[in-house]
Amino acid sequence: MAIKHNSGIILTTVEEVLSWGRRNSLWPASIGLACCAIEMMHTAASRFDTDRLGIIFRGSPRQSDVLIVAGTVVNKVAPMLKLIYDQMPDPKWVISMGGCSSVGGPFPTYSTLQGVDRIIPVDVYVPGCPPTPQALLWGIMQLQKKIKEKKEGKVWDEIPVREVPTASQPLLEKSPFGF
Amino acid sequence: MQFSQENSLWINQEKISKIKEKYPSVSIEKYDNATFLHIDKSSLIDFLTFLKENLGFKMFIDFTCVDYPFHNPRFQGVYFLYSPEDRQRVGVKTWATDNTLPSITSLWKGAKWAEREAWDMFGVKFEGHENLVRMFLWESYPYHPLRKDFPLEGIQDTYLPSKNLRPEENPAHNYTPYHTYVPTLEDLEETQKARMPNKSSQIVLNWGPLHPGTHGTIWFLFDMEGEYVKECDIILGQLHRGVEKIAESRTYTQFIPYTDRMDYISALCSQVAYVNAVEKLLNVEPPEKAKWIRTMLCELQRINSHLLWLGTYALDLGALTIFLYCFREREKIMDIIEGISGIRLNSSYIRIGGVAKDLPEGALDVIKHFVKDFPKKLQEYETILTTNRVWLKRNINVGTISEEDVYQYGLTGVVARSAGVPYDIRMIQPTDAYDKVDFDVPLGKVGDCYDRYLLRVEEMKQSIKIVAQCAEKLEKMKEDKYIATENPYVLPTLDEVFNSIEAMVKDFNLRIYGEQAPEGEIYLSGENPRGELGFYIISKGEGHPYRLRIRSGAFYNLQIFPELIKGRTVADAVALLGSLDPVVGETDR
């Protein structure tokens, strides 16, 4: 939180500026596996535009910092997905989009990985089959909130698990510096 | 089974008599919507050549296996053939004694992948197959999953807890730290080596499964000489979720949402194809209004699917703005489907006997507005692309498909029609309201990528005409029933359950024991944007099907890709793959 000193100078720490930079230019490596990939494309399309938030969909994992796992992760693809995750440069996060990649979704079968967090650590789970573009954008904003509040080197005490939304969130007011 | 007259699509009596006097040992199994000929394995090959040459059954539709664990030769192979001249289908069954069957790739090249899948899923060996490897799972996978004695959730023996949790933490009631075996990179190396035993040229390029160019997770292996591809093979199975295995333990209504997740771009068309097959099996007749709603939504979904194809195809060839324009139109159709069914993409909206809910108020006005406004937008995309010299140079004479290829590989849908073969299920076997609607079926002359592009754009125009006709017909049927709940197999609506005990009891029975389908088999297919989506259902009288085989159009259309890519560059591989329009959910099932 940048403190606005009464003399108008904004005091902030280097860590906040860096986390502001990382939050507002998240470049996802789009791993489109199944139906959730179509909804991810719609989030990047004209109506729910992700370019507004500074999100460009990069092809290669080398240049991306978020891995959006969209679709069913099958056992056969799991090692390749682990490889993609290892190739990504360091400050990296994972959004598990849709029920299939979060907990195996509606496919309790012999060949489906029951949850991508069994092979790579996941930061945000977005339930839904497929989650609507607005639900995915809400998931991305939760990730931005996590980047903002996670201090380097300290264990991030997650928001208490019981807070389940009962009504849709109120509209945010516009902040000049983005999220 | 009683022999009904309208069984016109299947083999007629005159041909059966010709077969009888040539092969007296053939026994016939006739159902309402399927006719099967039983033949012994030893004389299978020349029986099929007889069917192919003399009786005109040139086109290969599908091949699968069925597992009867308590019958002596355990597996039974089922072939489906089709004769384009006199529009007839035939099913040929043969028992696989000691789990081997003669390979028919000599007759039809399309059977190569189907036999690999049968080996992968059932463990039936094929003599004479050029490279019998597993189709979906990795080479060193020890089991054959579609056998009846294999559990649905597989053998959960490895300890693989979730990385986010502390060891003793239990997040949800259905979380288990134990999991089926996950392959390592060495297993996948082995799979790749098995596919390409003789590496002939310079480098083997892995056009990897997680690649923005491939539509979903398809793994291409190119043997490349400089930029030109010498040899190519495709590894599928990166999205094999075992949907056919799930079908064997779900009732007919519970399987409807799974049909959306197979071909997730044209969800409604798959539902309509599946529900028509089940309705023919249970001989349930949906009301008139439900038929028109299904046809209208099916055509809207076809436009939706062709728009996504046009967007991703133009994106692969570099025109980035067309991708976003097509998605702007797709948003409109998804708004309509969200308004009618409740969910944008996988709307499980069709039910056995009709549709889940009535059309909301305002739906027909929105559809009329869309029908009026869409052709102008489509005209915009055509001016950008159709006569653009870069587009022409990238598309003309790329991947030309001949009529013989269509019959050899069992190609269906736009890919077949681009080669001039008039094979459209809406014309041959019209279900719902397709016989009361007039539209044209576009055909191509040359069969290259440019033809397929023109065909798909033309099909969008025809679909708009159909939607317009359906909308004005539905305008007049405002108060009709949308689901035939008086039928014993159809689930009652919520209002009926609230107000009458019999409806509640009928609802309970149908939910708990499932629709007790009469004994019998059926093969019925629908015209998906990606070709013929066929459902072969064997029912033994219980609530869930004994075997449900899904004949996917994209699976057989993709099989011609290695054939067409020989000698062309990688850049053409993108254009060619885009024009074949595979969807991985349907190819891998």
Place this chain on the structure above:
Amino acid sequence: MEILGTVIGITIKSLIFIVGMFLAAAYLTLVERKFAGHVQQRPGPLHVGYHGLLQPIADALKVLTKEDLVPDNADKFLFYLASLLAFVPSIMILAVVPFGEPFEIFGFTIYPYISDVNVGLLLALAFGSISLYGVIFAGWASNSKYPMIGGLRKAAVLIGYEVALGFAIAGPIMQAGTFSLKGIVEAQQGLWFIIPNILAFVVIIFAVLAETGRTPFDVQEAEAELVGGYVTEYSAMKFGLFPLAEWYIATFVLSAITVILFFGGWNPLPLLGWLPIPGMVWFFLKLFAVFMFFLWVHWTLPRYRVDQITELAWKVMLPLALANIFIVAIWIMIFG
């Protein structure tokens, strides 16, 4: 003393040019994303700062502080050199580009260009072709198949269009009689060079599109085929340099050269000569218009295949350039 003064003057001026070019390149990314957005009916960067103004700063901050990966057993020296080789030549072209005529401010005469070399155009072409090595080294040093193919493809395209570019600029030079860019602009007082050598203009447009990898010739970053072309293996700021150099700085600088060669540098528009706008503003207006034209082409047209591009270069662009020389010769004979 005199030499010391000029040395300090030039270093300060070149510092201003380089830092200005960096900032301009950063904000050109914003211009492109806003233009691409509005072409696709979406607003482009909106929430990071007022209408996305802070977006380039956020991108730069993130790209600078990313982990810098080098793939194992890749040629480390070449790997680092490649990104510099692609970046530095396009900035060096700035040294010869004149932005306006000299003017006085309270006693000092300010020359709005770093140096007026009388072989300015040749120097610019030479710097342009050095970036070819950056591309090949990047492809080779990444030690993986995709960058290799991407790098060699881009090299083939660049060679084809260097030759066509070389012949195409012969037209304006014949008319202006000198290689120095300032001289060419002064020769266009009466009539712009666009009128006689229209063919050369077409060749230069296609050459600039190929040089900077814009869409009809966008082979190096053909997303669908080669994941990222030769930038696939680059991560943090090394990756940042490639699109910055190629898509923004090279396009900016080469469209500056196009404006100088064909649209008469800082001469005012033919009928609006009486407006009190100084020469420099005219130049930047024309420069911005040509830059937006390249963006406009980038976001509309599909992409050629590599062999079609090289075929186009050798079979169509080269003859057009030669024909243009012939036409200009006749024009000079008639109008002197």
Place this chain on the structure above:
Amino acid sequence: MVRVKYVERPDLTNTERIFFIDFIKGMKITIKNFFKKTITTAYPFEKLTPPKRFRGAHGHRVKNGKEPPSFKVLEKFMEINEGESRCVACYMCQQACPVPELFKIEAVQLPNGKKKVLRFDMNLMNCMYCGLCTEACPVDCIIHTDIYETATYHRAGGVAHLEDLSKRAEDFDRRRFNEPDRIWIDDEERSKLWGQIKWS
């Protein structure tokens, strides 16, 4: 009536090839779209309200007097007081669901002979949002609300318990119970994409 027709293949005429008319036509359309208004819904600051039929996260309707007649019949066996969820623990939703292991329903027989629902957990990450459970519930208790913002940081966040479900449906009923079953609410966000629709 179905007719078969051959598609003609338009090609580039020479004049178009020389004067780049095909490029110009294409670029004319892109620049035309450049000057049109944008169709974007800036999500955190403007939201697209889903239709009433939207299948979002689940909710349990509470006993508030507006129950169907079938509930009055079944209520005698249950011990539900005002404001609690109407669930009669008949397990029909679990029976109708294609993925039954996402439900965890426990009910207990009280000493006075009545049944009480102790636990009703739904793992919404396994759910397909297909709506079969809402069509199976005899007392119209489990419904789809229009809440889609359910992203969590933890696997346990996906599990919805009995109290959350009833609170969610209570809020949904308060907001949208007597709304007509329209295709969507014709607000300013929809007209951005659709323009003006002639409603009958």
